[in-house]
Amino acid sequence: MGIEAENNINRASTLIFTYGTLKRGFSNHVLMQDLIKTGDAVFNGIYRTVDNYPLVCGPYRVPFLLNLPDATGSHRVTGELYAVSSQGLSRLDELEGTSRDHYERLPIRVEAADGGDAVFGVEAYYGHRSYAMEMWKRSGKRGYGVYGEKEAKGYVKRKDRPQNLSFLEQINVFVSSCSDT
Numbered sequence: 001m002g003i004e005a006e007n008n009i010n011r012a013s014t015l016i017f018t019y020g021t022l023k024r025g026f027s028n029h030v031l032m033q034d035l036i037k038t039g040d041a042v043f044n045g046i047y048r049t050v051d052n053y054p055l056v057c058g059p060y061r062v063p064f065l066l067n068l069p070d071a072t073g074s075h076r077v078t079g080e081l082y083a084v085s086s087q088g089l090s091r092l093d094e095l096e097g098t099s100r101d102h103y104e105r106l107p108i109r110v111e112a113a114d115g116g117d118a119v120f121g122v123e124a125y126y127g128h129r130s131y132a133m134e135m136w137k138r139s140g141k142r143g144y145g146v147y148g149e150k151e152a153k154g155y156v157k158r159k160d161r162p163q164n165l166s167f168l169e170q171i172n173v174f175v176s177s178c179s180d181t
Contacts, residue, residue, distance in 0.1 A: 020063030
């Protein structure tokens with residue numbers, strides 16, 4: 001993609017900070033690859049949050065960034081930044097279940113991982129507020145700075161999960177169960 005096309009998408013796009021399975025090398029990155037192929041997303045680089053946030057694993061080792069800035073036990077989270085078109089954003093919202101209260105897309109401040117000024121106008125998919133505090137408690141109030149290979153070990157793809165419960169029901173079962181950590 002040429003400079004001009006990249007600039008065009010950046011003018012009419014939303015900056016999305018990804019921290020989990022949408023990153024390169026993880027199972028849902030195929031969606032980002034498709035969006036890049038169709039001109040609906042551009043990779044902007046490796047970024048990290050300006051503030052500390054809890055990044056935890058929920059049911060099936062699914063990653064959740066919780067909108068509890070500076071919670072004790074949280075970290076600056078490293079991820080990837082993408083400029084995404086409105087059409088691409090619709091596809092991401094569907095994957096993240098924003099209309100079903102799985103995740104909610106909200107502002108976040110990030111900076112380039114190698115330092116630099118904070119970037120504003122960025123959004124991230126946070127675990128929904130309806131269960132965020134319970135998810136944090138269930139994690140033992142310990143978060144990760146990055147969702148990497150080690151943290152993803154045991155991740156179960158959506159198609160391989162039990163189909164008799166909705167994802168929100170699976171989250172509720174997870175947060176109400178005893179911690180295994």
